[in-house]
């Protein structure tokens with residue numbers, strides 16, 4: 500038998516998925532970890548925790564699938580984006596990774612805008628600089644931790660660290676490199692003009708490749724740690740937003756993925772690097788040289804539900820929260836929730852944005868608080884769909900993805916707030932599945948990503964249809980939701 504291993508390094512957990520070459524699920528290992536919040540607005544994690552969790556997840560996948568390591572023909576990756584992983588000359592981490600949820604580098608974002616000019620910056624990167632992205636985070640380290648900055652030999656993205664531990668080699672690839680905003684997105688190369696202008700040494704940036712290229716082979720040391728076979732081919736892999744889209748079959752323009760993970764996004768792919776001139780969405784590279792991804796990224800997807808579960812209700816169980824929310828009608832009887840608990844990127848790029856409930860009355864119960872949070876998470880994504888309309892990007896078909904697909908209620912809320920049928924794919928975990936497909940293309944088991952997607956990805960026969968009454972309620976509420984941020988921005992900034 501021939502198998503493929505896809506590793507998805509998420510913000511909160513790592514998944515190692517084994518499939519066969521027909522795309523059939525064989526087994527999956529999953530391990531959780533927690534990033535730390537050393538102070539308000541910071542979000543960090545020691546990358547060695549990712550490695551330990553990845554090793555365990557791979558071991559579990561091999562054991563539960565009873566897979567002979569020699570039959571794993573290729574390994575691919577998907578990884579949460581934007582985070583800074585700095586290593587020294589011995590490939591040891593210099594400091595904790597500053598991850599995408601971190602909002603500390605507002606000052607460095609302003610410096611980028613002042614020194615380069617926002618228009619020039621966005622023409623090169625197709626994006627606005629934002630807190631939590633590698634380049635401004637690196638500028639923060641340069642300014643605030645000169646002793647750490649001096650030790651940095653190379654910087655990389657989170658999943659590149661795992662690949663480095665497996666191959667012994669440091670490199671990155673275009674889909675994640677574009678998310679650093681030190682990258683020329685249309686030309687798919689490091690933006691030396693920006694790097695030089697900010698006084699950063701070019702040597703810190705590793706070689707950059709394409710997602711399905713071969714990166715190297717599994718080392719003997721990594722084989723001993725994981726139980727995989729030394730010499731197994733390893734491909735570069737890509738950013739989670741793009742690879743998860745591949746795992747949903749997104750390989751040509753025309754449809755949209757609605758992904759709810761810890762963060763959440765609405766995503767489409769395009770043939771040219773088009774970008775929103777108002778810089779509310781992101782345009783990065785896709786794991787195929789002639790495609791780009793456009794997406795609206797909310798920092799506040801499932802993390803809002805996790806906050807409610809862990810900090811407010813102290814229940815370990817999303818299902819229990821769903822059961823309560825299901826008892827409440829659409830619209831939560833006039834209660835609205837703005838989910839900007841981590842600051843926000845879509846549509847406002849504001850690290851000081853905050854969450855809020857609007858409309859509380861004595862009638863509202865715990866169940867209303869839960870349902871309003873779920874609705875707020877999806878209203879945040881509708882903001883992205885409205886921008887797609889302005890850009891002339893069609894959303895003929897919407898495919899839901901990520902951990903949010905485990906909740907039938909969240910699927911129904913998406914159908915009702917978007918007013919569209921919601922499809923899902925049959926693959927168990929789309930990001931790690933996409934990573935395995937990229938590996939299959941890299942090692943030559945599939946001719947192309949199109950062939951892999953067209954042959955191996957099937958939509959689930961269960962489609963969630965919008966309920967017309969709920970659509971009406973949400974269409975009336977959305978304009979109120981859309982004003983919540985702008986009307987409260989000044990207060991958020993004074994808090």
Ligand SMILES: Nc1ncnc2c1ncn2[C@@H]1O[C@H](COP(=O)(O)OP(=O)(O)O)[C@@H](O)[C@H]1O
Nearest residue numbers: 509511512760761801804817901902903905906
């Ligand atoms: N029954 C469920 N089990 C797990 N996650 C769920 C469930 N229902 C909804 N979710 C949502 O999925 C999110 C986790 O999604 P996932 O894609 O696994 O995250 P990540 O890849 O960011 O680690 C949770 O924060 C939650 O909002």
Ligand SMILES: O=C(CO)[C@@H](O)[C@H](O)COP(=O)(O)O
Nearest residue numbers: 509510579580760761762796
């Ligand atoms: O920030 C972005 C995209 O810009 C996300 O792609 C993160 O990479 C989210 O990862 P998960 O929350 O799904 O782990």
